[in-house]
């Protein structure tokens with residue numbers, strides 16, 4: 064598959080994967096999902112001597128500013144559960160990948176972008192990074208695992224606050240809350256991620272793979288919150304408020320929600 068929305072650069076076994084839609088703040092459209100899926104399911108597992116993968120965003124401003132809101136406008140509510148489940152499936156490939164995957168967060172990581180970063184095994188933030196799940200401003204809820212992974216990382220109370228207010232989290236606060244592993248001066252996030260991957264590459268690969276597997280099992284085994292998220296997402300995606308929220312964003316006006 065020829066990638067057009069992501070760039071994959073392999074330097075001595077560390078692949079830097081750049082989401083490459085700078086003009087749209089690297090928003091995740093269906094093509095990005097297709098390419099990410101192909102990369103993690105087909106291309107990366109075949110790479111010999113792969114040490115790890117770094118995911119970052121093109122340009123200076125955004126890691127990924129969310130799912131592509133413009134794609135939602137001709138979206139039929141009936142497709143919503145499929146879209147949510149598909150996004151979760153692609154992010155699960157990242158979470159379950161047997162080598163370290165690190166998000167180098169170079170700017171806004173909002174909505175699906177925050178969810179992508181949280182699906183990675185670790186997050187390195189530029190001091191300019193800003194995180195958040197602003198879906199509530201659009202009249203929907205996170206659909207790619209955000210209601211599950213945010214509480215796992217920062218705790219239930221804080222996660223509920225950020226999910227319900229849609230407020231953004233700055234890099235230092237993200238560090239204090241455990242959302243990111245390190246904060247570095249802007250522009251040094253990929254370098255820091257490489258240092259960590261090089262260190263892990265010196266450890267036993269099967270042990271590393273098992274650590275990833277065991278940690279994931281602990282989080283994903285007991286309650287199936289992900290299923291519940293898919294059902295709830297399907298329900299909110301039928302609402303008038305979702306159409307209003309997405310239209311208001313594109314028209315650059317304040318949304319007027321009706322609770323319908």
Ligand code: CO8
Pocket residue numbers: 086087088090128129130131132133143146147150171173174175176197198201204205206207
């Ligand atoms: N989708 C599409 N385009 C976007 C997005 C996005 N998420 N974010 C930014 N863009 C575009 C803008 O429309 C603009 O394009 P244009 O120049 O053609 O008008 C360009 O990127 C630059 O954006 P701004 O002019 O807005 O730049 P600012 O620096 O003023 O603001 C922000 C940057 C704060 C990042 C702002 O763009 C913003 O708030 N973006 C939206 C953030 C957001 O709400 N993200 C959540 C999206 S919903 C989501 O991710 C749901 C996940 C689950 C979905 C399941 C699907 C069924």
